[in-house]
Amino acid sequence: MREYKNNFIKADALFSKTLLSLAVVYSANTLSVTPTVSLPKGTSIGSTSFFDGFSGDSSGLTYLLYIQRENGTSLKDNEGKNAAPFDSPNLDVTIAINQIDYKFEPNESGNSFGITALLPVVSFDATFGSNGPTLYDNGTELGDLTISPYLQFSPVIKDGHPIFSHRAAVDVILPTGGYDADKDFNQSNNYVTLIPNWSFTILPAPRVEVSGRINYVYNFENSEPAGSSPMDWNGGAVSDTQAGQAFYMNFATSYEIFPGLRAGLNGYYLKQLTDDKVNGDTLADSKEEVLGVGPGVFWSSKDQNTNVWVNTYSESMVENRFRNELKLQFRIAQKF
Template sequence: MRPLLLAVLACPFALPAAAQQVPQTAQLPSGLNTGGTSYLDGFSRTTPGWAVIPYLRFSRLDAMKDANGDDSPAFNRPRINSTLLLTQIAYATDYHPFGGVLGFNALVPLVNLDASFAANSPVRLRDNGFGVGDVTFGPYLQMLPVMRQGRPVFVQRFELDLIAPVGKFDRNLDLNQGSGYWSVTPNWAFTVLPTPNWEISARLNYIYNFRADKAANPPPIPGFVFRNGKAGDAGWINFATSYSVAPTVRLGINGYYLQQFRDNRTNGIRVADSKQRQFYLGPGGSWQIDQNNILFVNFYMPVEVENAAAGNNLNFQFTHVF
C-alpha cells in the first residue's frame, strides 16, 4: 500500500512588500505534496479495507530565495525548522468503476514551526508554533496492474482532492499551519517496472487555489487596504526510481519539480515576479518489514529554488495495511 496524497510543509514565503509594487498577501499552500510520495507510488490497495499511513517529516530551511534564485538581502541568517506529523486514513471500497477500485482518503497534519533570524535582519518572520494544518480529503480510483508474463509491468491511480482551510491561522503572524483558503488538487500517479527488480514512479499534480479573504500579517503600507488575495495555480511532478538490492530492501533516488504558472494576486492586481519554482533531489530507500508493513525514507536537497525558502528535508513514511 502506497500513500495517496501527502500534505507536507513546503514553507514558501514572499519577498517583503517594500520590494514589490503590489504587496503579496497570498501564496501557494504550505501543505503541498512535494516529495511526499516515493517508490512504487502507483500501487495501493485493491481489496476492500483500511490502511493507516503516518508520516514524519523534518525540514531545515536556511535560505530565502528571490525571483532570480538568489539569497534575498531582506533576510539575514534565516532558520526555519518544521516538524510534520501527518496521519492518512484510506479506505478501499468494493466498487469497481471503469475497471478500477474506488477509494477515499483523508489526511490530518500536525505541524510545529520554529523560525529565527539574526537580530539585525531587515525582515524577521514570526511563526505560529504548534497546531493542526489544513485537512486534505477526496476520492481516488486505483486501477489494477497490467500483467505481462505473470508479473506487473504498469499500474496507475487517479485522485481528486480538496484542501480545506481549517488549519491554525493567525492574521498577525507570518508563518501559519493553514493557508486560509480552499484548493483543489487532481493528480495522476503511476509506476512502470521495466524489470522485476527495477521500478520508475511518478506523480503529476496540479493545484487551483480559490480566493482568500484573510492574509497573514499584511504589510502596513499607507493607503493599502487588504480585500482579498489569490495564489496562482501550479503544477509539479514527484519522481523516483529504485532497485531491489535484497528481497525486502530497495535503494534509489527521488525528487520533485514545481512550477507556478501564474503570479499571485492582491485585490485582483497581479504581483509581479511572484511565481515559485522548486527543484529538489536526493537519495532514499524502503524496507518491506512484512506483508502488511513497509517503511520509506527519503532525503531531499535543493537544486534550484525561486521565490521560496530553501533547505534540506528528511521524510519518513510508515504504511500499515489492516
Template structure:
C-alpha cells in the same frame, strides 16, 4: 501533500515591499516508490509521515537570499493519512478515498531581528480529502508491468491561521490539487514512479498584514510532481533515488489584479529506501536536497513514512 508547512505570507523589509510565499501546502516528496498502486488490495490503510525540514535561507524571485540579517527556517511535521480502497468497481478499477491531516509540532524562524520581521506559529495544518480511482494493474509474464491512480484532492482551510503571522500551518483558503500517479516495472526488480498534480487556489478573504489594506489575495496556479526510481536488492529491501518539482504558472492576484515577481519554483533530488516487513507493513526513508529555488525557502528535508494495511 506539500510543502508541509504553508509558508504562506512573508513580510519583507526592502523598500516597503511585501515578500510572500503564497502557495498552500502541497505534496512535495511525501510519496515516492511504487506510488501508482496500493500494496495489499482493498481495505483500510493507515500511514504516518514524520518530516524534518531545514532551510539556510529564504529566496526571492531571482533565487537570492531575502534582504534580512538572517532567514533561517526549521520545522518538524507529522502527517496522518487514512485511505480506504473499496470493493466497489468502476470498469477495471476500484473506488477509494484518502484523508490526510498535517500537524506542525515545531516551527523555528530566525530573521536575525528577534522576530521583528518574521513571526510564525505551529499547530494543525489543513485537512486534505480526495476520492480516487485505483486501476487494476496491467500484468506481464513475470508480474505487474504498470499500475495507475487518479485522485481529485481538495484542501480544506481547517488549519491554524493568523493574518498577523508570517508563517502559518494553515492557508485560510480552499484549493484543488487533483493528481495522476503511475508506476512502471522495467523488470520485476526495477520500477519508476511519478505523481503529477495541478493546483488551483481560491481567494483568501483575510489576507496577511504584509499586503496592507486589501480585500483579498489569490495564489497563482501551479504544477508539481514527485518522481522516483528504485531497485529491489532483496525481496524486502529496495533502494533508489527520489525527487520533486514545483513551478507556479500564473501570477498571484491581489484584489483581482496580477502581481508580478512572486511565482514559486523548486526541484529536489536525493536517496531513498523502502523496507517491507510483510505485504501489509512497509517503511520508507527519503532525503531531498533543493535546487533552483525562487520565492521559497531553500533547504533540505528528511522523512520517514510507515504504511500499514488492516
C-alpha cells in the same frame, strides 16, 4: 515479484511547508510589506516516491504516519538569489501527519474507488538575524484537512506479473487549521485548494521500478491575508490575495537489493505557472520554483502489510521561497 501485487499503499497530498513570496521596500525609517501570498502548504511535494502508482490488491483500511523535518536556511527572490533585506533567515518545520485510507472492493473492470483523509500537526521555529525585518510564526497547531477521492485502475499484467499501475485522484485542501492573521507563518492556508493528480508506477525490468505523480494546483482566494507588518497595496488596504496556479511532479526510481529492501533516488520539481494576486491585481515576479533530489530507501515486511519509506532531499533552482538544505521524511503504512 509477489510484493508488487499486494502492497504500496496510497499516500496522498502531504503537508509540504510554508512557501513564501515577499516584496519588502525600505522607505526612510518605515518598512512597508506587500501581503504574504503563498502556494498551499498541503501539497504533496516530495511526500510520495517509490511505488506511488500502487495502492495494494486488497480492499479495506490502511493507516499511514508521516514524520517530516525541513530546514530552510535561505530565502530566495525571483532570481534565485538571497533576498537582500533578510539577515540569516532560518525556518525549521516539523510535521506529523495521520492519514486514513479506505479502498472499496473492485468493480467488474478490476478498478477500485477509494477515499483518503490527512490531518497534520505542524510546528514552526522561525529565527532571523539582528539586521533587517523579522517574520513571526504560529508555533504548533493543527494543519489543514485534506480529503482525496481516487480511482485505482486495474494493473497491467504480463507473464503473471504487474508491469504498470496507475491512479487518478483529486485532493481537496480545506482551511481547517491554525491561522493567526498577525503571523507570517501559519499552519492553515486559509483558502480552499484543488489538486487533480495522476500517479503511476512502471516495472520495466526485474528489480527495477520507476514512479511518478503529476499534479495541477488551483487555489481560491484568501479573504483574510496574514502578516505581522502593516500591509499595503498601491496605497490602499488589502482585502484579498490569491496564490497562483502551479504544476509539480514527484518522481522516483529504485532497485531491489534483496527481497523486501530497495534503494534509489527520489525527487520533486515545482513550477508556479501564474503570478500571485493581491486585490485582484497581479503581483509581478512572484512565481515559485524548486527542484529537490536525494537518496531514499523502501522496506516491506514479509507479509507485505507493513511498508516503510525514508526519503531525503536537497533543493536547488529555488525562487521566491525558502531553500531547504535538507528535507527528511519518514513514512510508514500499516494495512488492517
